[in-house]
Amino acid sequence: MTEPLVELRDLTVTFTGGPKPVAAVNGVDLTLAPGETVALIGESGSGKSVTLRQILRLNPERRSRVSGQVRVAGLDVLRLSGTELAAYRGAVASMIFQEPLLALDPVYTLGDQIVEAICRHEAVSREDARRRALDLFERVRIPSAARRLEAYPHEMSGGMRQRAMIALALACRPKLLLADEPTTALDATVQIQVLLLLRDLQREFGLSILFVTHDIGAAVEVADRMAVMYAGRIVEAADARTIVRAPRHPYTIGLLKSRAHGALQKGQRLETIPGSPPDLANLPPGCAFADRCFLAADACRTTPPAAEGLAAGHQVRCFRSADTAAALA
C-alpha cells in the first residue's frame, strides 16, 4: 500500500469560547491515499466542517483545544510554525467553500486574487502568474476567461463563482483539495456540472479530494469512499458502494432509509431521523446515537464503541454491528 497523503489520528476539536466547552470533533481517524476522493456525510452539526477546517488549522486557535494528529504529505500540520503553516495552506492543501460569494474578497477582482495566491507561494512574475490564472480559468471551463479575470465576485453567477473558487484553490497545484459542500448553494443542473468538473480535475491534477456533502447521490457519483459522521465521530467508513448497498451502522441505515424508497436521486438532501443529535456540550458517556437507535442496548450507554474492521476498508463503530445485517434484511 502506498503512503497515505492524509492521515488523521484520534483528532479532537473542542471549542472553549462559550460558557461550556463544545466537543465538535471527538476522535476522528481518517486516511486518504494520493488521488483518492472521500466524501464526508452526516447531519448538520456532526462536525464535518470543523474536521475539514482543522486540516488547514482554520478553526480559531485561541478559542479551541485540539489533540490528536494531522499529517498531510508528510507534514505534522498541528505542529507547523506560523510561516510553515502559511506555506502549507494553499500550496499543499487548499479549500473551496460552500458560498464562494462570501469566501472571496469582494473588492478584489478574481484575477488579482489568483495572482496574489500564486505570488504568495512561488517566485514568479505577476505577468507569469496572470498567464497561469488565465490558463486555470480555461481549465475550469469559464467562458471568455480573459474578461472574467477582471470581474469582481458579485458580477458573476453562482456556478461561475464556484468555478473561479476552484481555479483559485488549484492555483498553486496542491495535492489535497478540501471542499465544504461545494455544490449546496447551486442550482441542480449547475451542481452536476461542478461535480463532474471536480472529478475531471481530480484525474487531471492527481488530486486527493475530501468533500463534505448532504447529497448521497452526489457522493456515490464522485467519491471512492464515504465516511459517515455523527456527533464528531466517524461511525462508518467504507467504499461508496458498500455504504449504500450494505451499511452496517444503525445511523447509516437510518440515513439511507429516510430517503424516499432509498432511491439515490441527485440533489436530494438527507431527511432527518426521528430525534435530534446530542448536545455537544454534554455528550453521553456511551454511544452518542443510543437515544435514537432502534438497536440500542444497555451496554451501549456505558462506553463508546470502538472502531471495528468488518472487511477490507470497511469500519464501523457499533456494539451490535453483527445484528444490523439481519435488521436490514
Add this chain to the structure above:
Amino acid sequence: MLAYIGRRVVYTVPIMLGVSLVCFALVHISPGDPLVSVLPADASEQLRLTMMRLYGFDRSYPEQFGLWLWRAVQGDLGTSIATGRAVATEVLRAAGNTLRLAALATVIGFVFGCLFGFVAGYFRDSWVDKLASLLSVIGVSVPHYWLGMVLVIVFSSQLGWLPATGAGPGGSSSWVWDWEHVSHMVLPAITMSVIPMGIIARTVRALVAEILAQEFVIGLKARGLNEVGVFAHVVKNAAPTALAVMGLQLGYLLGGSILIETVFSWPGTGFLLNAAIFQRDLPLLQGTILVLAMFFVLLNLAVDVVQTMLDPRIERG
C-alpha cells in the same frame, strides 16, 4: 465611470441653487436693520434712504436675490458694510486659512483615528480596545473650545513652546511655508482634530471588526496569506467607508470652526462669520455662508466620486 461623474456633477447644480436660496433667505429673514452698524445714531432719514438704495436693500427680495446670485456667479459677492472691502476677497482669504487648518486637523484625526480604530478592531475587548474606545468617547464629548484653552494654558502660557493665537507672526493673516506659520497652526489643529479622530476611530473599529468576522478572511488564510497579507485586504475593504467619513468630517470642520477660530483668533471663515453676525454685515455674512456651503456641496461630490471609484460593489448605474 466618466458618465457617472458627469451625471453627479450635473446633479449638484440644482443643489447649489437651492443652497444659495437658503443662504439668502436665512440672512434676510433675521430681524434688524442691516445699516445700523454703519450709520451714526443721529443719521437723517435722507441719508438712511440713500444708503439703502446704494446697497440695494430697497428692492424686492426676488430682485435682490437675482441680482446677488447673478453677481455671485461672476465672482462678485458685494462689499462689506463694515469695512467697505470686497466680500469675495475677504471670504476667499479667510476660507484659505480655514481650509488649511481644517485639512491639517482632518489629516491628524484620520491618521490617529485609523491607528486607534485598527488596533481596537483587531484586538477587540482587549485593554487596548477599551483604552481606544475611552479616548474616542472623550474625544467626541469634550467641549473643544475648553480643550483649546487648556492646550493654550499648558503649551503657550506655561511651557511657552507654541504661539497661542493668530495665524502668523505679528498677526499676519497671509500664509508662508515656514515654521513660524506652521507653529501657529499646531494648537488649533490639534484641538480641532479631536472630534474627527474619535469618530474615525469608532467607524474604523466597527469596520475592521465587521470585516474580520466575514468568511472571506478565512478564505484568505486558507490560501496561505499571513497576517500582513490579510491586513492589506482589510485595509482595502475598509478604505472606501473610512475615506468617506473623513471627507464628511472635513466638511463639518469647515462649517463648524467658529468657536475654535474665536478661541485662537484664527483669521478664518468662522472668525469672519462671528464678526459679520455681531456687526450685522449682511453682504459679508451671506458671502461667507455661501462659500462655506459651496465647499460642503463640492466636498460631498468629491466623496461620492472617490467612494464609487474605490468600491466595486457600489452600482455605477
